[in-house]
Amino acid sequence: MLNDMEVDRVNHLERISPEDWEKTPISVKKLVEEMAQKIEQLEKKLTQVLTVQEQLLEKVNQTSKNSSLPPSSDPPGVKKKQSIKKSGKKRGGQPGHQGSSRELYPIEDCREIIEHHPEQCPSCGEPLSGSDINPYRHQIVEIPPISPIVVEHRLHKLTCSSCGTKTRATLPEEVNPTGYGVRVVALVALLSGVYRNSQRMVQSAMLEVFGISMSLGTVNKLRIEASNAVANCVDEAKLYIQNAEVVGADETSFNQGNIDGSNPSQRKAWLWVAVTPLVTFFEITLTRCTQGAKDLLGENFGGILNSDRHGAYNWVDKTRRQLCWAHLRRDFLKISERPGVSAELETALVKQQEKLFELWHRVRDGTLSRDDFGELVQNIRSSIKATLTEADSYSIGTREKTPLAKTVRTCRQLLKVESAMWLFVATVGLEPTNNAAERAIRPAVIIFSL
Incomplete structure (x- = not known):
C-alpha cells in the first residue's frame, strides 16, 4: 500500500503542467500511472471492505427490538423492558382488597367426611362437648391410583369338520386394531397438541403417569388417528x-x-x-x-x-x-442504527411511531375517542409519508449495498404499501399489530429451538 508521503507525491505530480509532463522521463511517467492505478484499486477495495464491515456490524447488532429474533436470543447488555418501580408496600393483598380463597367441592362430591372436635378448653382445661353448626371446612383432594383398564379379545381359530378349512375370528368393527382405546388416543392428542409435548415426552408421560407402555412409532400413529378423527x-x-x-x-x-x-x-x-x-x-x-x-x-x-x-x-x-406496526418499528429501529442520512431519516420515523402508539394506548384505555384519534393521526401520517418520500428521492445504484441504499430500498417498499399502514385507525376491532398471531405461533418456535 502507498504511505502518506507517496500519496502526496502523486497528488503533486498530478498538478504539473503539460509542458513539464512532456519533459518527464518515460520511466517516471510509467511509475506515476502505475501508482494512480494502484490508488484507484485500493480505493475500490476499501469501499468494498467498509461495505462488508457495515453489513457484518448490522448483523451483529441485531436484537429482538430491530429484527424478528426472540428476546431470548438477545446478547448480554441489551436493555430489557423497564421493570415496574416498587411501591414500598408489603407483599400480598392491601387493606380493602377483596380476597379470594380456594373453592371447595360440593358436599355430595366428598367420599368421606371426618368430624374433628376439640377435647378441652386451652384456657382452663374444662372438657368440651357439642357440635359447631358452621365448622371450618378443610378438604384434601387426591387423585385415585391410576392403572390401565385392559380388555383382552381372544380370536379363536377353528377347523371346519367338513373341508378342514381353518378360520380365525375377526375383531368387531368398534374395536381399535391399534390396541388402544379412544381415551388413550385422546390423551396422546391432548398431551401432544394442547400441552405441546414432544413424542418422547408423551411416551414417557403415558408410562410413568398412566402405566401404559408404547413405542414412539405408536405415539405418532395415535396422533395421526386423533387428527383423522377431528378432520x-x-x-x-x-x-x-x-x-x-x-x-x-x-x-x-x-x-x-x-x-x-x-x-x-x-x-x-x-x-x-x-x-x-x-x-x-x-x-x-x-x-x-x-x-x-x-x-x-x-x-x-x-x-x-x-x-x-x-x-x-x-x-x-x-x-x-393492515401491516403490523411492531414489524414496522423493528424496521425503523434497524435503519436508525445505521450511520449518516439513514439515522436521520429513520429517527424521525421512530419518533412518529412512538407518538402514534401513545395515542393508540389512550384509545384502548378509553381516554381518547376514535374520532379525535383519527384527526390526530393525520399529522403523524403526513410526517411519515414525507420522510419516506424524502428517502425515495435519493439516487442509488441497482446493486448498491451501502447503508443508505438499504434504507432507500426499504422506504420505497413502504411507500408502495403506505395505505396498508393505517387501516386500523378507522376500523373497529382491528389491532395495529399482529401480536396475536405471533403469540399463537411462538410455542412452536420455542419447542423447535430447544
Missing part, C-alpha cells in the same frame, strides 16, 4: 377462518421431517397460523410462497388481513390489509 372439525375451523372479517396471519419454519409419510425428500416445512378472536387455525405446508397463503386464507378471501410485509400476502388488496 371434519378442522375443515369447519378453516372455513370459519376464510370467511372471517379480520384475520391475523403469520408463518415460521417447522421441523416437519417425514412424520406423516408425505415428505420423503425431507424438504423444509412451514407452520402457518391464522388467528381470529374465536378460532386459531394451524397448517403445515412445504412452501412459504403465495400459494401457501392462499391455501390458508382461501383464494376468495374477502376479509381484512393483519400481517407483516411478507410477499406471500401481497395478493390481498392493500385496501384490506
